[in-house]
Amino acid sequence: MAGTTSTILQAILFVSPQFYCYPWKPLLNAAIGDTYDVALKHFLVNHKTAPNLVLHCVCMAVQLLGNFCFLQTVDDILFPFGFFGSVLQSVSHLVTKEVPTMVALQTVASPADKVRYEYAHVTFFPHLVFHGLVFSSDLVNKSSKTT
Incomplete structure (x- = not known):
């Protein structure tokens, strides 16, 4: 079986x-x-002939490009949700008067916690900013073409 x-x-x-x-x-x-x-x-x-090996290399290149295209598509689909989450978090800080994490870290956290949070923000924030700029410029370009 x-x-x-x-x-x-x-x-x-x-x-x-x-x-x-x-x-x-x-x-x-x-x-x-x-x-x-x-x-x-x-x-x-x-797989001993040259054409067969060349075709396998082509297949691997197609697979690699497909993987990057897939990741880009997923990123394009999910980015607005992440941006919306950031906006909601900002609004919740304004409404509840809660102190943002980075501000609280300056007064409460240990040096190790500060390093951990700084590292996370240094590695993630540029990605968020880049996609925010690209997303915004796409919206501007689309709206300028429709007018």
Whole structure:
């Protein structure tokens, strides 16, 4: 039964000619796939010609570009939610008169906590600012083209 299940899952995995673009392929191979030695043996049997190796390089390039495109798409979809969350947090600070975390850290926290928060803000904030500027410029460009 385990062999049949493995065969069925591997058939599902490779049913499309674009199997290399499936993000779940490494997970399925880790769960039910063969060892590296077996995979290398199978690879070497059928992949000794130059055109075949070139096509594999093309496939890897397509997969890499696809992964970056996927991440960019997810980022584009989810960015407005993050921006909206920042606006809500700002409004909640104004309404509740709560002290923002960075201000509270100056008076309450230990030096280690300050370093941890500073590091998080230094690494995340430029990303947020960059996407905020890009998002804003896209809105300005779209509105100027419609008028």
